[in-house]
Amino acid sequence: MRAVVSRVSWARVVAGGERTGEIGPGLLVLVGVTHGDGDAEARWLAAKVAGLRVFDDDDGKMNRSLAEVGGGVLVVSQFTLYGDARKGRRPSYVAAAPPELAAPLVEAVAEGLAAEGVPVARGRFGAAMRVESAGDGPVTILLDSARAF
Numbered sequence: 001m002r003a004v005v006s007r008v009s010w011a012r013v014v015a016g017g018e019r020t021g022e023i024g025p026g027l028l029v030l031v032g033v034t035h036g037d038g039d040a041e042a043r044w045l046a047a048k049v050a051g052l053r054v055f056d057d058d059d060g061k062m063n064r065s066l067a068e069v070g071g072g073v074l075v076v077s078q079f080t081l082y083g084d085a086r087k088g089r090r091p092s093y094v095a096a097a098p099p100e101l102a103a104p105l106v107e108a109v110a111e112g113l114a115a116e117g118v119p120v121a122r123g124r125f126g127a128a129m130r131v132e133s134a135g136d137g138p139v140t141i142l143l144d145s146a147r148a149f
Contacts, residue, residue, distance in 0.1 A: 001041045001105065002032040002081040003143045007054050011074045011133035013123040020129075021121030026071030027052070028133050031109055032081025033102035034095050034146075041145040042105045046112025048148075049073065054139050062139070066118050075110040076123035076131055077102065099126055 005027050012022035029049055055064040055071065066073065079102065083091035096102070103125045114120045123129050 001034070001037050001045050001109070001143075001145045003045055003049065003109075004030040004078070004081065005049060005052065005054075005141045005143060006133065007136045007139035008074075009134040009136045011131070013074065013076055013121075014130045014132070015124040015127035020124045020127075021074050021076075023072035023074045023119070023121050025069070025136070026066060026119075027054075027073050028131070029073055029075050029109075030078035030081065030131075031075060031106050032078050033097040033105045034082050035097055035101070037097060037101070037105055037145070039105075039108060042108035043112055044145050044148055045143060046109050046116065048143055049109075050113055050116035050118055052141065054137075054141065067116070072119040072121060073110075073113050074121045074123070074133075075106065075113070076129065077106045077125045 008028045010024050011028040013020050054062050055069045057063040079096040082096040085091040110120050
């Protein structure tokens with residue numbers, strides 16, 4: 001699994017004209033799933049995001065986690081994280097998992113974050129979504145479970 005994690009002042013997602021998820025200060029997490037990913041990768045990603053110390057402490061150092069600052073998470077599926085644009089001009093998405101594998105794993109990440117006590121909002125899997133956010137920092141981290149196992 002891959003995730004792009006951005007610290008935000010706020011974030012929201014709109015699908016089909018309907019706001020499906022919204023958070024105040026916290027993390028916007030774009031999640032991509034590849035072939036062979038499973039529950040272990042989803043658990044790893046949820047725990048990693050929940051524990052990331054990317055929020056400022058009283059000394060202005062990034063030393064606090066979501067739980068410590070009371071932040072929320074907006075989880076949005078993002079198959080394009082597995083786009084390969086090394087050849088040509090049109091990315092290939094063959095490394096992205098099919099929806100029947102990816103959807104439950106993206107949901108498992110969201111559920112894992114909720115189990116860590118983090119308020120979670122979600123996008124709508126497979127929908128054309130408009131994701132809006134106000135970056136804070138900016139702080140953006142790339143996580144890849146392939147480098148963790």
